Amino acid sequence: MTRSKAMSNDAIVLYGAPEVDANVLYATGFHAPDPFLFLRVRGKSTVVMSDLEIDRARTEAAVDRVVSLTKTLATLRDRGVREPGIADVAALLLREARVRGVTVPSTFPVLIADELRARRVRVEPVREPFFPERTRKTADEARSILDVQRVAERALEAGLALLRRASARRGYLYLDGVVLTSERVRRAIEVSALEHECVAMNTIVAGGDQGCDPHNRGSGPLRPGETIIIDVFPRSTRTFYFGDLTRTVVKGVASDAIRGLYHAVSEAHRTGLESIRAGVDGKDVHTATAAVFERLGYPTGAKAGRMEGFFHGTGHGVGLDLHELPRVGRVGTEIPEGAVVTVEPGLYYPGVGAVRIEDLVFVEKRGVRNLTRIPKILEIG
Amino acid sequence: MTRSKAMSNDAIVLYGAPEVDANVLYATGFHAPDPFLFLRVRGKSTVVMSDLEIDRARTEAAVDRVVSLTKTLATLRDRGVREPGIADVAALLLREARVRGVTVPSTFPVLIADELRARRVRVEPVREPFFPERTRKTADEARSILDVQRVAERALEAGLALLRRASARRGYLYLDGVVLTSERVRRAIEVSALEHECVAMNTIVAGGDQGCDPHNRGSGPLRPGETIIIDVFPRSTRTFYFGDLTRTVVKGVASDAIRGLYHAVSEAHRTGLESIRAGVDGKDVHTATAAVFERLGYPTGAKAGRMEGFFHGTGHGVGLDLHELPRVGRVGTEIPEGAVVTVEPGLYYPGVGAVRIEDLVFVEKRGVRNLTRIPKILEIG
Numbered sequence: 001m002t003r004s005k006a007m008s009n010d011a012i013v014l015y016g017a018p019e020v021d022a023n024v025l026y027a028t029g030f031h032a033p034d035p036f037l038f039l040r041v042r043g044k045s046t047v048v049m050s051d052l053e054i055d056r057a058r059t060e061a062a063v064d065r066v067v068s069l070t071k072t073l074a075t076l077r078d079r080g081v082r083e084p085g086i087a088d089v090a091a092l093l094l095r096e097a098r099v100r101g102v103t104v105p106s107t108f109p110v111l112i113a114d115e116l117r118a119r120r121v122r123v124e125p126v127r128e129p130f131f132p133e134r135t136r137k138t139a140d141e142a143r144s145i146l147d148v149q150r151v152a153e154r155a156l157e158a159g160l161a162l163l164r165r166a167s168a169r170r171g172y173l174y175l176d177g178v179v180l181t182s183e184r185v186r187r188a189i190e191v192s193a194l195e196h197e198c199v200a201m202n203t204i205v206a207g208g209d210q211g212c213d214p215h216n217r218g219s220g221p222l223r224p225g226e227t228i229i230i231d232v233f234p235r236s237t238r239t240f241y242f243g244d245l246t247r248t249v250v251k252g253v254a255s256d257a258i259r260g261l262y263h264a265v266s267e268a269h270r271t272g273l274e275s276i277r278a279g280v281d282g283k284d285v286h287t288a289t290a291a292v293f294e295r296l297g298y299p300t301g302a303k304a305g306r307m308e309g310f311f312h313g314t315g316h317g318v319g320l321d322l323h324e325l326p327r328v329g330r331v332g333t334e335i336p337e338g339a340v341v342t343v344e345p346g347l348y349y350p351g352v353g354a355v356r357i358e359d360l361v362f363v364e365k366r367g368v369r370n371l372t373r374i375p376k377i378l379e380i381g
Numbered sequence: 382m383t384r385s386k387a388m389s390n391d392a393i394v395l396y397g398a399p400e401v402d403a404n405v406l407y408a409t410g411f412h413a414p415d416p417f418l419f420l421r422v423r424g425k426s427t428v429v430m431s432d433l434e435i436d437r438a439r440t441e442a443a444v445d446r447v448v449s450l451t452k453t454l455a456t457l458r459d460r461g462v463r464e465p466g467i468a469d470v471a472a473l474l475l476r477e478a479r480v481r482g483v484t485v486p487s488t489f490p491v492l493i494a495d496e497l498r499a500r501r502v503r504v505e506p507v508r509e510p511f512f513p514e515r516t517r518k519t520a521d522e523a524r525s526i527l528d529v530q531r532v533a534e535r536a537l538e539a540g541l542a543l544l545r546r547a548s549a550r551r552g553y554l555y556l557d558g559v560v561l562t563s564e565r566v567r568r569a570i571e572v573s574a575l576e577h578e579c580v581a582m583n584t585i586v587a588g589g590d591q592g593c594d595p596h597n598r599g600s601g602p603l604r605p606g607e608t609i610i611i612d613v614f615p616r617s618t619r620t621f622y623f624g625d626l627t628r629t630v631v632k633g634v635a636s637d638a639i640r641g642l643y644h645a646v647s648e649a650h651r652t653g654l655e656s657i658r659a660g661v662d663g664k665d666v667h668t669a670t671a672a673v674f675e676r677l678g679y680p681t682g683a684k685a686g687r688m689e690g691f692f693h694g695t696g697h698g699v700g701l702d703l704h705e706l707p708r709v710g711r712v713g714t715e716i717p718e719g720a721v722v723t724v725e726p727g728l729y730y731p732g733v734g735a736v737r738i739e740d741l742v743f744v745e746k747r748g749v750r751n752l753t754r755i756p757k758i759l760e761i762g
Contacts, residue, residue, distance in 0.1 A: 194575065197564075
């Protein structure tokens, strides 16, 4: 993992658990379930660890100094601080380094910020990207993401294999004598990911109208002839990078209406891919993608109190967070060289079906390198 | 999920993703990957949702009102706010409700807090427990946790089954003709959890000295005669509650030194269980547990620059977070009736072995009800 290129005179403070705080994970390369304090002053990084994690941090954390939380709290008590907390520890270390002001991420805990301010440390929150270099993946990071994307493809294949083996009877799909459900397909996908050192959670296998709610995971029996959206986004348990991949299939024969949706989404997807290169604004990519749906006659908006059409962004950055910068939507941000982003337009019409196609791409000067190679095939025989 | 019993005149604001922010999940009963705004004013709850989630929130979120983020941003722009953000949305809704001050959790994002304050809203962070009732589980919550604990037990059994079937040869364990590794045992455990609608991540299967670092997940070949710590903590993908369970085993015959460790940890574990009842301080439980190790002659401290002995807490609350209040350690909090806590003393001596035994218990007036029933057996034949 690349370290942040610190300006020589900056001071930053982070407080979070790497498992859920990608900035802490990025800054330390250290994975842990509980939050800890990270400081970087004039390019020198420090973590403050509990007895439980301190030995592992000493060998695994990519930082200059590992400080004992227990000892620092004892020092503070010796100096008369009653019930010292994280802010006291941070203030002490900053005072020792003669630092009076720090920047923190926008999500830094307000309580610690208030306590630092009460101890006369200036605290200035900075909007994401807190580490701008997180948006520009190094070769190592791109390789890690590619590895996960391959796992996502294999996992998707494991799910498709069940659909291929299934057969239709009286309006339902059957496999091995029982009705084939979203849950069973999801399980096959998630087990496959696990077998390749990745965790896939909340995998979407949503048939028919369930797919019209883009975050409905899907449940119950699957049916022939309906759209089935499969969206899988595993995370490596080794590198902690994510992959992200969506395909839409129909078991059996797709109706003309569904073919129409699929064609439109394919066109929008291709337009999205072709619109991306280093330096463009994510908003312009989204506008180009959405324009395809307008042109082909697929409207977006609320109908009978429910959103339909294309009502999510075209994509998002992927890295140590599943959803990170750049933004490729109605609100966009500049897409830098080295960004890894999804391209995932979709159309959702209750009563007809739901189609989403998602690839993950690496952004280069003149275009994109697609990290996804699994084919896009609507019908499964 | 039980709603918070609001005082009639309070106003609270949350901002977070339920997937990683248990307060938001608890307050809304709504699971989503991206952060959103939650307000509760005079007992009436509101969430502000993107177009992507709004329809699902309307059917799934246990709140009084679902507001459209898109529409609210448009309203703000109509009123002349340029590039309105979350703080503008929150400030508008609070102004409409004639609220001038709010409480927020300690982890509330400092940037939004600063922006609210700049818009003349008082923001007062409150230490955990932000929702004190999260510590006292309802019958439904206790049932959800018990269900996950059963899954954890089955998953552990799936791992133990591999160890049972393995045989020792030239200092290593073999199964199906290949060396048995931590990774393979972990995979069997995690696949079993998945098959029962739970996700187990970072499951620990740590042999020998690897186990002496309590958060080392373990890797590589397993050996006969060494301690193997197995710590599994799945989360339900349906209810989002956690379970937590640890056993320590030896394949083959345990040395006298290991038997000594196991006996001491068993005694400490029993003492921990017997010390807990509603109203005691977690610190006192920890002191009683640690005293057993002192009495039996197992010292704790740094040796050759590495922690050994018993250098973590006795336990922690478990619920929508894996680690939540009450605390049962050197720093403790009161353990209320209805709390669900782990009891997990351990001893770690590099060169000898590592033993940890962990049950999950429900706290009652006069003692605990153990939610864990899988036996504690050191040797696997």
